[in-house]
Amino acid sequence: MIDIHCHILPGVDDGAADLSESVKMAKIAHADGISKIIATPHINEPSITRQSLIIRHEMLTQRLEEKMIPVDILLGGEVSFYLDSSQFNLHTLNGTKYILIEFPAGHLLQRAGEILFHLILKGFYPIIAHPERNAAILKNPDMLFNLLNMQVLVQITAGSLTGMFGQDSKACARFLLRKGAVSFIASDAHSARYRRPVLSEAVHKAGKIIGKENALKLVTTNPEAMLAGEKIRR
Numbered sequence: 001m002i003d004i005h006c007h008i009l010p011g012v013d014d015g016a017a018d019l020s021e022s023v024k025m026a027k028i029a030h031a032d033g034i035s036k037i038i039a040t041p042h043i044n045e046p047s048i049t050r051q052s053l054i055i056r057h058e059m060l061t062q063r064l065e066e067k068m069i070p071v072d073i074l075l076g077g078e079v080s081f082y083l084d085s086s087q088f089n090l091h092t093l094n095g096t097k098y099i100l101i102e103f104p105a106g107h108l109l110q111r112a113g114e115i116l117f118h119l120i121l122k123g124f125y126p127i128i129a130h131p132e133r134n135a136a137i138l139k140n141p142d143m144l145f146n147l148l149n150m151q152v153l154v155q156i157t158a159g160s161l162t163g164m165f166g167q168d169s170k171a172c173a174r175f176l177l178r179k180g181a182v183s184f185i186a187s188d189a190h191s192a193r194y195r196r197p198v199l200s201e202a203v204h205k206a207g208k209i210i211g212k213e214n215a216l217k218l219v220t221t222n223p224e225a226m227l228a229g230e231k232i233r234r
């Protein structure tokens, strides 16, 4: 499996605090059957430089090699909607045109559609991170479907399907799966103790809704296609 959203990079955001925590997370991911992780630290201010992320990425890759933990770490970001759009091309997922976009948790900006449209015009393929945890979308899922009409993709969080974020997010995640709106399930893991990098339980639960094969696509063939830069159809 490939986890496209994980805060495994050490010491950069509210994810792994240090390298040893990152290594613990990689061990957990490996035990769960995850072979590749895209490290997606929060990119919410211009002071987070690409170079600082590359240095941490190299440190982590080297440490995992030393420890013989067979998990490939790729580099990306969870890009805040508020970031200046001139910065976006620095933080795509593993250098592809795919970009993981984080909305504010409490509301959906009025300009969401406009900004996503401009991203698409510039050639990006936006992926909305965990809309099932957005308060405005929970109240009115049509807001999301209006955005999806523009070829925007959706990533839901594994923990939403297992109930970690409450019944409303769980119901919304299940609803989005049933509607065929979901292209990726990812861990959005932040540590080795809580919000851990595991996908298998959520994939199992998704399989009961959309069938095992379709559920597996969300953590295998869809992420592979994304990393190959191919266009993904919902």
Ligand SMILES: [Fe+2]
Residues within 6 Å of the ligand: 005, 006, 007, 078, 188
């Ligand atoms: Fe995240």
